[in-house]
Amino acid sequence: MKYLSYWHDTAAPFENAATGPVDGRVDVAVIGGGFTGLSAALKLAKSGASVALLEAAHVGAGASGRNGGHLNNGIAHGYADAKGHLGAARAHALYQAYDRSIDMIADLVRDEGIACDFSRAGKLKLASKPGHVAGLRANFDLIRREVDPDTQWLDRAALASEIRSDAFHGGVLFEKSAMMHMGRFVTGLADAAHRHGAQIWENAPVIGRKKTSAGWEVHTPRGSLQAARVIAATDAYSGTVKGAPLGYFRRRIVSVGSFIIATRPLSEPEVAQTLPGDRTCVTSLNIGNYFRLSPDRRLIFGGRARFSTVSDQVSDAKSGRILRKSMAEIFPHLRDVPVDYCWGGLVGMTKDRFPRAGQADGMIYGMGYSGHGAQMSVLIGQVLADIALGRPDTNPLEGLDWPAIPANRGRPWFLPLVGMWFGLKDRLS
Numbered sequence: 001m002k003y004l005s006y007w008h009d010t011a012a013p014f015e016n017a018a019t020g021p022v023d024g025r026v027d028v029a030v031i032g033g034g035f036t037g038l039s040a041a042l043k044l045a046k047s048g049a050s051v052a053l054l055e056a057a058h059v060g061a062g063a064s065g066r067n068g069g070h071l072n073n074g075i076a077h078g079y080a081d082a083k084g085h086l087g088a089a090r091a092h093a094l095y096q097a098y099d100r101s102i103d104m105i106a107d108l109v110r111d112e113g114i115a116c117d118f119s120r121a122g123k124l125k126l127a128s129k130p131g132h133v134a135g136l137r138a139n140f141d142l143i144r145r146e147v148d149p150d151t152q153w154l155d156r157a158a159l160a161s162e163i164r165s166d167a168f169h170g171g172v173l174f175e176k177s178a179m180m181h182m183g184r185f186v187t188g189l190a191d192a193a194h195r196h197g198a199q200i201w202e203n204a205p206v207i208g209r210k211k212t213s214a215g216w217e218v219h220t221p222r223g224s225l226q227a228a229r230v231i232a233a234t235d236a237y238s239g240t241v242k243g244a245p246l247g248y249f250r251r252r253i254v255s256v257g258s259f260i261i262a263t264r265p266l267s268e269p270e271v272a273q274t275l276p277g278d279r280t281c282v283t284s285l286n287i288g289n290y291f292r293l294s295p296d297r298r299l300i301f302g303g304r305a306r307f308s309t310v311s312d313q314v315s316d317a318k319s320g321r322i323l324r325k326s327m328a329e330i331f332p333h334l335r336d337v338p339v340d341y342c343w344g345g346l347v348g349m350t351k352d353r354f355p356r357a358g359q360a361d362g363m364i365y366g367m368g369y370s371g372h373g374a375q376m377s378v379l380i381g382q383v384l385a386d387i388a389l390g391r392p393d394t395n396p397l398e399g400l401d402w403p404a405i406p407a408n409r410g411r412p413w414f415l416p417l418v419g420m421w422f423g424l425k426d427r428l429s
């Protein structure tokens with residue numbers, strides 16, 4: 001078994017990184033080379049701004065190259081809860097922004113010629129317990145009536161043509177959702193940004209900054225550059241580089257491990273016995289699972305598994321064993337199928353699980369996607385570019401307050417307690 005991301009292992013690496021020392025003067029410096037940072041860099045470069053992106057490791061090293069591969073439309077929260085928390089108008093606008101973010105990816109894939117197996121697969125949200133059906137159905141009724149007429153309710157019998165498992169009691173089909181190969185999209189996005197004129201530096205962690213009369217001096221171990229504006233696109237990884245000037249975000253984001261296994265490629269009869277509908281799937285438990293087929297027909301099966309703040313080989317392997325058990329409970333016929341990959345990554349959670357984007361602490365930022373960001377990060381990247389270009393009116397998150405989480409300094413000691421609480425809720429629901 002390989003302890004590395006399937007997306008990393010099966011995509012061509014980005015080969016156009018800048019070489020030599022980091023120096024020069026640009027309109028905008030972007031910190032972080034995931035979807036947020038790359039999307040911002042691409043839009044800035046296409047708009048004629050000079051832009052330098054500084055990535056601590058390699059493009060896609062963070063969550064963008066490690067996720068489940070789902071581009072799910074709409075908001076992950078119950079829609080009634082979202083309306084209660086955000087107000088009806090903003091909840092509606094945010095739901096539509098998620099939908100738009102997938103259209104935006106479809107456009108980018110077409111316009112920039114990115115070969116990443118993008119497909120409008122649709123998503124199934126699956127009721128894991130009989131007691132979850134009523135809540136899921138009520139959420140479906142509200143969504144269909146108010147914001148997404150393309151959703152459908154599938155009862156247990158109708159699910160049979162989509163997913164071959166006795167574990168589910170009904171579900172919602174979201175037709176606009178999509179899937180793609182995340183590694184190939186990362187490389188394609190980086191290539192497009194480079195082609196349009198962005199400089200992308202890998203192995204260039206930002207370790208400090210200094211205010212200047214013209215903006216900021218941004219420091220890396222490979223040198224420093226001058227920038228009029230700085231974009232922070234570091235999400236869950238904001239605390240991973242010592243000395244990075246990202247304390248404001250570390251106090252507001254909780255970084256939680258999420259883990260994935262990928263089986264060997266399934267035969268066509270095995271696919272027909274497992275996921276004949278070929279959708280992205282998400283279960284309704286708080287500590288639930290998400291799964292889909294890969295372009296080469298592996299089952300990519302993920303979940304929080306444990307409430308861990310680290311993703312390394314030991315932590316990933318422990319979680320991988322839990323995921324294997326969950327996979328066998330849902331698909332007993334896959335109990336002995338070999339698992340070829342096991343990996344993990346960090347999810348950037350906010351307290352209310354809604355992302356944030358705006359300006360603070362001298363930077364323009366977008367992060368806190370709370371596990372539902374592969375699509376939204378691309379849209380927010382463009383929003384951050386708009387802000388840097390003096391057009392702040394495209395931000396669907398404008399004005400959402402974002403207080404620091406008390407006692408959070410980037411090491412969430414309270415996480416095991418949160419895990420126990422959600423585990424208990426799942427057992428009792």
Ligand SMILES: Cc1cc2nc3c(=O)[nH]c(=O)nc-3n(C[C@H](O)[C@H](O)[C@H](O)COP(=O)(O)OP(=O)(O)OC[C@H]3O[C@@H](n4cnc5c(N)ncnc54)[C@H](O)[C@@H]3O)c2cc1C
Binds near residue numbers: 054207239240241369
């Ligand atoms: C296991 C897992 C499964 C997920 N599954 C899904 C899914 O199926 N669907 C979905 O919608 N979302 C999913 N997500 C969430 C989604 O992947 C993220 O929301 C999204 O990729 C965030 O992109 P980003 O560019 O903001 O951050 P990232 O991709 O994390 O990029 C941040 C980058 O910043 C860099 N960095 C940090 N500090 C510095 C510094 N000081 N200097 C320079 N660079 C720095 C890091 O190296 C990193 O590359 C998942 C996440 C994980 C971890």
